[in-house]
Amino acid sequence: MKRSIKQHIGVVLLSVLGMVLPFDPTTVQAATSVNPALSHAIKRHLPDWLKLYKHLHSHPELSYHEKETAGKLASHLQRLGFEVSTQLGGHGIVGVLRNGEGPTILMRTDLDALPIVEETGVPYASKVKTNDDAGTEVGVMHACGHDIHMSVWTGTTQLLTEMKDQWKGTLVAIGQPAEEKGAGAKAMLDDGLFEKFPVPDAAIALHVNAQTPSGTVGYVSGFALANVDSVNITLRGVGGHGAYPHTTRDPVVLAAQVVLALQTIVSREVDATQPAVVTIGSIHGGTKHNIIPNEVKLQLTLRSYTDEVRQTLIESIKRIVKGQAEAAGIPGDLMPIVELDDVFTPATYNDPDLMRLVISSLNKAIGEENVFELNPVMGGEDFGRYGRTEHKVPVCMLWLGAVDPKQHERFLKGEIKLPSLHSSQFAPLPETTIQTGVAAMTQTLLDLFQSKP
Template sequence: MIIGTNSSLLHMKQYLFFAIFIFFFTHHSFAQKEVQSQINAITEKEYPRLEELYKHLHANPELSNMEKNTAASVAKELREAGFVVTENVGGYGVVGVLKNGEGRTILVRADIDGLPVKEETGLPYASKAIVKDDKNTDQPAMHACGHDIHISVMLGTAKAISQLKNQWKGTLVFIGQPAEEKVQGAERMLKDGLYTRFPRPDYCISLHASASLPAGKVGYCPEYSMANVNSVNITVYGEGGHGAYPHTTKDPIVLSAYLITQLQTIVSRQTSPLEPCVVTVGSIHGGSKHNIISNEVKLQLTLRSYSEKVRQNTIESIKKITRGLGIAAGLPESKFPKVEIDNENGYALYNHPELTDKVVKSLKSAIGEQNVEKVPPVMAAEDFGELGKVNPSIPVCMYWLGTVSQEKYDESQSTGLQMPSLHSSLFAPLPEPSIKTGIKTMTKAVFDLLGEGVKKK
């Protein structure tokens, strides 16, 4: 009897626990679905205006550090979504803040600059713009990196999340970041008080258009996903003279040829094969005529890496190799090759694994597991990662937003022919499915992160 009573009590307890669990589980997933259908409805409602804005931005790109009108559009739209907006933060940076009670602070970033590329897509809203760059030179301009998509998604997200205000608490910081293509904007916004004049975020999230994923899909890559970049200028000096009397000269063209082959050994012989590293000599200019040995040759390099150690080692090696070249050539110290490195910072994007896990859950719940792909890291660079490299550090996560038509994607898969990449004059993202997917996923990610509530001290 006693045993019987105990066991039926146990059964009842188990049943009750199970019922409560089922209730919360179904209630929770019902609430999740409910929020997503609200987000989807707002996205559909806001889209026509956003597409107009997108096409306007696409036809009117502005170059790094010159994004005056683009920034004004971002500021105007954020104000309309209910954000308190400050302009001219670290250049043409825009910061919109929306406070809605106690809770997490989430930063969402869109970069806003175009590239000096002449658009060749033939789209009806293609850019024909010729604009001034920050050195006052006329340049063709194009949103060849999809930053116009990023702006449209962020503004759509601002509209959607502010319309759901009665369902979350916390603070939003939405930023339009200038000069990404020069990897300057993030740092300048930080120096201009992004985290002191405005609320300091618990998380930073962002997306980037992908030229290799179909529209409707998104991709994610935990940990290192984009590389450090350093641009390097090297001037190789010589002692010029007649091409027929080489023994009376120090030929900088021959020295440059040595230099280029030696630079290859930084990756192949000095860096662990398990550590990504790229040293590319992208430009070499020297000499004027067949029979003249010139006084100098100029080279331009790009360096890529993930770890700070590899980045530093590559820079140090370049300094050593160039110095050694000067010694071997018998040049005076004043004529040793001059090496100029554009910045002392590493920009590698490290997607915080825990934050990435959370964001991926939101992405899957927004557009379905089958539309969320894990993708490999790339050696392209982005300065978004800078927003996390502060003390104490802030978790950051950037995911990829597919923009390619499924048809073109399938064709490229079957033929092996490459699709136009980011920065290509032919890059033509599909606006509607890309922007809608961006808004649905970004809004859900922001909403879920806000749902974590006040941070435990």
């Protein structure tokens, strides 16, 4: 019999905090090094994981094209004795390792890279060029660190296989495609991830952080990453000669009014304690100085945490755009078209009960002094989707520090700026980052597997 998730988390919480690993937050001593059993195994394998990392880094593949990458991870899982399925939701892979009665935990890595020409100058930099889906030649680069995620995921599956006598349960290790399109998690779920494979009691993942030092892990309890929506607006008017504007209905002036009017949604309509963003990232209309065009197109990104704020943003945009068009005298049959993109990335809500457990594991794995609480951000990540099915799986995504600590110190002194994720110059420090990630993930999974359902 499967327990309810809440019951299950309760049991894990008891067993980790009470019976298995006595832990009192007021008396716990800061650990000073990586758990010795783990650090020994990690040292032994690190050269192989670094080799894998450098290979993945120099052979990146764009979203929906992660064929070789998925194949490499699938054969790694096969060698370790996982039951492996491929081609779930595109190039998604699922490895299941059954190790007796116990909780089912899902660990996710993403697989895809970005259309960016790499400018890091590292010896293993990507030189890959390809055509994107529109047929334009682009460079390809792991500028979001998904190659680090895959290396950590590989290392963690390896250690958990070797440490099978220390845990009981079922590990579901998934390689998710198309994260950068916000589509891969949905594609894997739509293709039967929770029907064809064991439904997890918890799901965990990590993402590199381009602002925090390698050797550390950051966490956010509750909302950590935002809902992401894309909206396309077509403002229609009646075009004509630029010298006779009174004979037209000018969509350029209307667009200017709309851009400013939309600013009032966040400032006047959303509760000031609730985060929200409305950004108009693209505006295009017209062809020439003296022609008033027939239409202007706008592209917006919307960010929010709660479903309620998300709905407010969408409904207010529709209302304001229509109202502005009416005020501009646009004919009724030319009212604006407001389209919400189908690809919606839901917010990542890190389950607070699960996060409490994970924090105690992190403290054990890498030392309390290397574990930090971070602020939530309005960026998006589709990992949150695994927690939004009817199964209500508690999810937890961690931030893995990736910046060379020496560079980070210079950054703190204001001497340098750090390249962000998706920058052509983002170069994580692989050794300590992978080592820290594997220690953090392995310890967390070992602890989550401690309770017997």
